[in-house]
Amino acid sequence: MVRKNFLWMLAVSMVMGLTVLSCSDDEPGNQGDDGEGTGSDSPKYGVNFTLIDSDQQRYKTSTLVTEDLVGNGEYFTVSGFESIGDKVYTALCPLGFSDYGIESGAAEGYEDLIAEDEETGEKSISATVHPNQVWIGIYDGINNFDKKPTIITDNRISYATSRYRSQFYPTICAADDGYLYVFSNSVAKSQSNEKNKTTLDAGVLRVNTTTNEFDKSYYFNIEDAANATFGKKLSFFQVWHITGTKFLLRMYATEGKYDSTSDAKMMAIFDSQSGTLTKVTDFPVAEELADMGRFVYVENGKAYIPVVFQKSASGSSTVQQPAIYIIDAAAAKATKGATVQADGGITAICKMNNGTLEKYVIAAASSEASYLVPATEAEINDPDAVLTIKVEGGSTETDAATHWLFPNQKYAYGLGYRQGDAGVSYSFELKSDGTLGKRSAEFTMPRFTAFGTRDQYLILGAAAETSL
Numbered sequence: 001m002v003r004k005n006f007l008w009m010l011a012v013s014m015v016m017g018l019t020v021l022s023c024s025d026d027e028p029g030n031q032g033d034d035g036e037g038t039g040s041d042s043p044k045y046g047v048n049f050t051l052i053d054s055d056q057q058r059y060k061t062s063t064l065v066t067e068d069l070v071g072n073g074e075y076f077t078v079s080g081f082e083s084i085g086d087k088v089y090t091a092l093c094p095l096g097f098s099d100y101g102i103e104s105g106a107a108e109g110y111e112d113l114i115a116e117d118e119e120t121g122e123k124s125i126s127a128t129v130h131p132n133q134v135w136i137g138i139y140d141g142i143n144n145f146d147k148k149p150t151i152i153t154d155n156r157i158s159y160a161t162s163r164y165r166s167q168f169y170p171t172i173c174a175a176d177d178g179y180l181y182v183f184s185n186s187v188a189k190s191q192s193n194e195k196n197k198t199t200l201d202a203g204v205l206r207v208n209t210t211t212n213e214f215d216k217s218y219y220f221n222i223e224d225a226a227n228a229t230f231g232k233k234l235s236f237f238q239v240w241h242i243t244g245t246k247f248l249l250r251m252y253a254t255e256g257k258y259d260s261t262s263d264a265k266m267m268a269i270f271d272s273q274s275g276t277l278t279k280v281t282d283f284p285v286a287e288e289l290a291d292m293g294r295f296v297y298v299e300n301g302k303a304y305i306p307v308v309f310q311k312s313a314s315g316s317s318t319v320q321q322p323a324i325y326i327i328d329a330a331a332a333k334a335t336k337g338a339t340v341q342a343d344g345g346i347t348a349i350c351k352m353n354n355g356t357l358e359k360y361v362i363a364a365a366s367s368e369a370s371y372l373v374p375a376t377e378a379e380i381n382d383p384d385a386v387l388t389i390k391v392e393g394g395s396t397e398t399d400a401a402t403h404w405l406f407p408n409q410k411y412a413y414g415l416g417y418r419q420g421d422a423g424v425s426y427s428f429e430l431k432s433d434g435t436l437g438k439r440s441a442e443f444t445m446p447r448f449t450a451f452g453t454r455d456q457y458l459i460l461g462a463a464a465e466t467s468l
Helices: 099-103 222-230
Strands: 045-053 058-065 075-084 087-096 134-140 150-154 162-164 167-169 172-174 179-184 203-208 236-243 246-251 266-271 276-279 289-292 297-299 302-309 323-328 333-341 345-353 358-365 370-375 386-388 396-398 403-405 411-415 423-430 436-445 450-454 457-465
Touching: 045 075, 075 167, 075 172, 075 457, 087 172, 087 450, 087 457, 134 179, 162 236, 172 236, 179 236, 203 222, 222 246, 222 266, 222 276, 236 266, 236 297, 236 302, 297 345, 302 345, 302 358, 345 403, 345 411, 345 423, 358 411, 396 423, 396 436, 403 450
Parallel strands: 075 450, 333 386
Antiparallel strands: 045 058, 045 457, 075 087, 087 134, 134 150, 162 167, 172 179, 179 203, 236 246, 246 266, 266 276, 289 302, 297 302, 302 323, 323 333, 345 358, 358 370, 370 396, 403 411, 411 423, 423 436, 450 457
16 A cells, blocks of 8 residues: 655745755655655655745745555646636646555556666656546645645546646646636657557546536547548647637647647637637748747737747748737637747747836847847737847846746746756846846746746746655
């Protein structure tokens, strides 16, 4: 039997100014329940949560041990945070078995999947053997991430997340009808071993947020909907709620593709009421695109998305610069907005508000540095407008950031993902003259693989070794 008497660990750091997360003198994962070293018998894995209060410029961390979280012996991480009322919903994503889970006997029957570390002797199974199930964790507010959430589950779709390398991109969205929509792109179909593969198509369920139960009468198959629209069964990489019951899906262009971003270059509108999928017209064709921003801005039934084009052909002097495209959900139609002269690409856009002034802000990069580029609404929506990275024109140089989050549209938070290492977070605010000013606090904090916002808070999470 897997032990149930886990002790929860909470480490809190709330220091103004430069904030560095501190640890105990013991190495993570080297203590058992009695506080003495017990080797591989110790539970190993959980989720580290980081909660940043953007108004106060403070943060705290907490840890939830996720070994055997749902009773199947596997450990879990999280993907996405969505707030409805006083609840915070997150998708629980199974990661397979740690040494602890294998020693408990829960991996019986899957011995052929076990890998052993030559140096430590620890054993693991690196992917779930329960891919035909989805789990949602429900928290009461934002101060209980160290407690086991209420867990609901369903077996009509696979687990709900999209993955790019070690990042988990959210695929759960609250809609205007009060439901939480849970999308699975069936990323587990990309596993090489049949025991780790899901047999379920990409699909969507919804959660009744009054009863906090899956709606057993609701299910749509995204791949079947794509087949009706595009003539082939397609999955998706990302999803955003735009308005009402309409969602924007970043679709794969190739049948059988379920992971990476290289092929995810088509846009479609999914109507969760009718279950129909409509191709977005007038969007650049996949062959023209190098990438697009993973952080979009949604307002008044429209989604603003950064687009990066392929480099010019060899010998050509023409380079098509990145641009903002505006997608109207009702019409399923895209229009080109401003061009941005940014050889390093553009990754995020949001409208910021300081109480008296509003401006759009674009995260852009040149070959030398990264910047935040402000723009007016008229400029953003003008297909002939060309925005340049010029400090004298209002652009603000930043440190390189892999993620940009905009809590309450009041601050721009740059987050640096450094794979297994600690990252740095810093923020900017819109000043009265329309430029962006860097705020006083920088945070050096644990790695993160999941992200979201609630009011003025940023919520980050990542699977990590823990001590109990």
